[in-house]
Amino acid sequence: MSASTETKSTCCYCGVGCGVIITAEQGQITGVRGDPDHPANFGRLCSKGSQLHMTSTPLIQAQRRLHQPMLRQRRDQALTISDWDSSIAYVAERISNTVAEHGPDSIGFYVSGQLLTEDYYLFNKLARGLIGTNQIDSNSRLCMSSAVAGYKQSLGSDAPPCSYEDLDHADLVLIIGANPAYAHPVLYRRLEAARARKPEMKLVVVDPRRTDSAQDADLHLAIKPGSDVALLNGLLHICLWEGWTQAAWLDAHTSGLEALRDSVRDCTPEQTATLCGVSADDIYLLARWFAQSAASLSLYCQGLNQSSAGTAKNSALINLHLMTAQIGRPGAGPFSLTGQPNAMGGRETGSMANLLCAHRDLSNADDRAEVANFWGIPEIPAQAGSTAVDMFEATRKSKIRILWIVCTNPAHSLPAQAQVRAALETAELVIVQEAFRDTATAAYADVLLPAASWGEKEGTVTNSERRISRVRAAIAPPGNARADWWIASQIGLAIQTRFPQHFPHKQTLRLAYDNTEQIWNEHRELTRGRDLDITGLSYRLLEQSPQQWPCPEGQHTGQARLYTDFRFAHADGKARLICTPYQPAQDKVNARTPFVLSTGRLRDHWHGMSRTGVTPAAFAHQPEPMLEMHPQDMEARFLKHGDTVCIRNTRGQQIWRIRANPALRSGMLWLPMHWGEEFVWGNANGYTGLGVNNLVSPALDPKSFQPELKFSTVSLQKQSFP
Numbered sequence: 001m002s003a004s005t006e007t008k009s010t011c012c013y014c015g016v017g018c019g020v021i022i023t024a025e026q027g028q029i030t031g032v033r034g035d036p037d038h039p040a041n042f043g044r045l046c047s048k049g050s051q052l053h054m055t056s057t058p059l060i061q062a063q064r065r066l067h068q069p070m071l072r073q074r075r076d077q078a079l080t081i082s083d084w085d086s087s088i089a090y091v092a093e094r095i096s097n098t099v100a101e102h103g104p105d106s107i108g109f110y111v112s113g114q115l116l117t118e119d120y121y122l123f124n125k126l127a128r129g130l131i132g133t134n135q136i137d138s139n140s141r142l143c144m145s146s147a148v149a150g151y152k153q154s155l156g157s158d159a160p161p162c163s164y165e166d167l168d169h170a171d172l173v174l175i176i177g178a179n180p181a182y183a184h185p186v187l188y189r190r191l192e193a194a195r196a197r198k199p200e201m202k203l204v205v206v207d208p209r210r211t212d213s214a215q216d217a218d219l220h221l222a223i224k225p226g227s228d229v230a231l232l233n234g235l236l237h238i239c240l241w242e243g244w245t246q247a248a249w250l251d252a253h254t255s256g257l258e259a260l261r262d263s264v265r266d267c268t269p270e271q272t273a274t275l276c277g278v279s280a281d282d283i284y285l286l287a288r289w290f291a292q293s294a295a296s297l298s299l300y301c302q303g304l305n306q307s308s309a310g311t312a313k314n315s316a317l318i319n320l321h322l323m324t325a326q327i328g329r330p331g332a333g334p335f336s337l338t339g340q341p342n343a344m345g346g347r348e349t350g351s352m353a354n355l356l357c358a359h360r361d362l363s364n365a366d367d368r369a370e371v372a373n374f375w376g377i378p379e380i381p382a383q384a385g386s387t388a389v390d391m392f393e394a395t396r397k398s399k400i401r402i403l404w405i406v407c408t409n410p411a412h413s414l415p416a417q418a419q420v421r422a423a424l425e426t427a428e429l430v431i432v433q434e435a436f437r438d439t440a441t442a443a444y445a446d447v448l449l450p451a452a453s454w455g456e457k458e459g460t461v462t463n464s465e466r467r468i469s470r471v472r473a474a475i476a477p478p479g480n481a482r483a484d485w486w487i488a489s490q491i492g493l494a495i496q497t498r499f500p501q502h503f504p505h506k507q508t509l510r511l512a513y514d515n516t517e518q519i520w521n522e523h524r525e526l527t528r529g530r531d532l533d534i535t536g537l538s539y540r541l542l543e544q545s546p547q548q549w550p551c552p553e554g555q556h557t558g559q560a561r562l563y564t565d566f567r568f569a570h571a572d573g574k575a576r577l578i579c580t581p582y583q584p585a586q587d588k589v590n591a592r593t594p595f596v597l598s599t600g601r602l603r604d605h606w607h608g609m610s611r612t613g614v615t616p617a618a619f620a621h622q623p624e625p626m627l628e629m630h631p632q633d634m635e636a637r638f639l640k641h642g643d644t645v646c647i648r649n650t651r652g653q654q655i656w657r658i659r660a661n662p663a664l665r666s667g668m669l670w671l672p673m674h675w676g677e678e679f680v681w682g683n684a685n686g687y688t689g690l691g692v693n694n695l696v697s698p699a700l701d702p703k704s705f706q707p708e709l710k711f712s713t714v715s716l717q718k719q720s721f722p
């Protein structure tokens, strides 16, 4: 009988990035506990992380995991088990021939914030370097691309300036568009502990719902959905009017003050109160607390990001920090939280359609030349690729012919599901690289490539506070599943060797690696001299302790806080004050669609539930999805708890059971994002409707291209079944 082993790794759920210790025996993961030495969690785990071992029990490994490659050569055939050599050769041939016939932009890569940094780097190199296309985007587009765009336009770089330890130093914490009590629980426990130690610390929550985070707040502003920019502009107006801004500091460290001052001149407390649906007194109180606290920290996430005005919301919040000089000091700064475990790694490797490696910009010719020189290829194409929603639209219109989907489930998670599924049906070849065989997207695959999962692979991830942690394998993957980077590497090598005529000048591009450390070393070299310089971080150093970036060569610890000298990342060192006029959401409330539908996370579930859906404990908190509505709205429509209702808009219709929730604003509906069409209540009664995301708006922010997942309008009627 083999001895039990213990392996240090990182939780694969949210962007808090908690360290875990995995116990394993006889090739099976038998337990998980928090790593007391990890600076993100100091041994704590939430309900999701502490159940991670339940997601790879022998039964799940046997029944749900993909063990072998599977493929079909025609759509009317069933998938059959294949082997790696045949599958790699088939994919390499189909990609090469399609590139030859339709050009490199006919291949699309849709990757994921669940990938490790080394996986991300290699897919990026495969797409841009070998194939010669920028048609690579990540599902992180759905969760934080507005934060990227906001940081870049305001501060000059996609660099969250804060650390978790800032929670200990803050005097006021503003949570806006986030519910960390559910979505970032271990970080929220840290905030609770800081408040217990420091009772004078203020907590303000801005959220249309009275969430668990809001219930703990000293002040909760339940604003109308989508009115965040109006509120933030109103707060700025008050700070200017009352003289709470820092004139000398602003003059030295920012530009754009006059234009911003003009743009918020009419944003009076009264007008703001009307637009936001909260009292002018509460708005005034928040402005005073924020400006006059010794250190104000804001935490924000999807409520700001998932919006057609997501970039404006981010910059409006950063404006408030800059105008009151609440940045660059312990406990002060705009701190975006990431939803996925390695959304940050995707940003660092440039694995999004408009980015390039190590925070380079695709639109910058010098940046493209640097990467091309480093990789030893003639050029990186200048044409930006399609971003997530548009990638599927381009596929539906046959501009993209082959879609390679890695470690994500767009048939569940993208908005306007009917269009997404039409795209998957239109594609000439759908390659799905997955750990699980039963996702909604796997059903569309022509080629299924079995991927190693959490606890089975090596690499690194970066959490919300820029801290890079090692991810380690505790057991071997089941069957013939392989690491994601290995699959990219092998298919790239097959393309290089078998079809050199289609990829001239790409024969010396390195795609062969023995392990993730070799990939890491190459990735970190590309960061040399950049704002995220990690040339000082070796795997050996990361084995000892997770580190924050930047950490240039010669240093042994990373940097906890950015902009401490108030020199920002724009060329002149000044931050930009950005005018952010308030724009309502794109779906309109009217007589036909009088309700605003918003979606979000439950405490114990994760994304499309491919993991938490097999953890019985995850259903104890809420066993089934129910549409939530304010009790007065229910009463006005003669609805009672448990009734079935049909919600509709131009994108589709669905039937859900309804329950009263006084935590919502009147006029709002709320659904958890986790359940797909198999759980839509009416579907069990002969009524067809895709999962919640089919009703969700695909409207995009014009700068971040992030879809407006938080604001869709619908009608509602009581539904009776015969």
Ligand code: SF4
Pocket (backbone or CB within 6 Å): 011, 012, 013, 014, 015, 016, 017, 018, 041, 044, 045, 046, 047, 048, 049, 050, 184, 185, 186, 187
């Ligand atoms: Fe995992 Fe996030 Fe929970 Fe930490 S807070 S254990 S990273 S899900």
